[in-house]
Amino acid sequence: MVEAWTAAQIREAERPHLEAGEPLMRRAADGLADVVRDVLRASSSSRDGRAGRILLLVGSGNNGGDALYAGESLALELVPQGGAVTVVPVGSRVHEAALAAALAAGAVLDDVEAWCDAAVVAGVLPAYDVLLDGLVGTGSNGAGLRGDSLRVVRAVLPVVAGATWGVGAEAAAASASASASGTGRDAGTSPAGGSAADGDAIGPAPRVIAVDVPSGIGVDDGALPDPPHVLPADVTVTFGGHKVGLVVGPGAERAGRVVLIDIGIGPDLARMPPAVTTP
Secondary structure, three states: EEEEEEHHHHHHHHHHHHHOOOOOOHHHHHHHHHHHHHHHOOOOHHHOOOOOEEEEEEEEOOOHHHHHHHHHHHHHHHHOOOOOOEEEEOOOOOOOOHHHHHHHOOOOEOOOHHHOOOOHHHHHHHHHHHHEEOOOOOOOOOOOOHHHHHHHHOOOOOOOEEHHHOOOHHHHHHHHHHOOOOOOOOOOOOOOEEEOOOOOOOOOOOOOEEOOOOOOOOOOOOOOOOOOOOOOOOOEEEEEEEEEHOOOHHHHHHEEEEEEEEEOOOHHHHHOOOEEEEO
């Protein structure tokens, strides 16, 4: 049995802990980083021994802060080994302290405009092993992404999902255009716009890890926007308790394997009736 709660219930459970100054974001980030490490270890054979490369798509919400603090921890390990952690800030603002921590640890900040170009993304994204989707968290109601978040997702979808998830003719055309222009997977590009001529390998699409929820799903009902511009996750790392949208509706199909991280609010949620209970 899986019990799931609404976004409002999760926030209510978190409230006393936040008021007490407990580091919920750090707990979430530590758990997220551990899952990323597990995914990297599982895919190590396909990387020929090189250190992992991670892309962070970071929005304005707390899940963007979770991703950045996880990026800090991972950069401290990966960058000295020749790996990379790239931060793409998407939205009007980012968590400033978490961004500063990630950059101090060796992460690199990249320009969001490049990641809105499907042809550029088709050449660069396959050089990464893991993509962290930290664009939108529990504030999403399934009405759809907007602004740069939507532009980035539309550019990334042809690489990580393609027509399998109903991306449609627009995405297929963008992917074809990327191949025709020499910016596809064999074009020899690498993270942050560099060149793979020094031996960097261009691999398959990265594993997508959603931070708390896949960005854009209806957190309380699993609804998808129309068109369904949502990055399908291989793994969703959710914090404190399962969200309804991860276990019901078409949103659940985009969540992949769901990993629940204990951040210390379990007893508070246990006092609330779950919104949904599934087998």
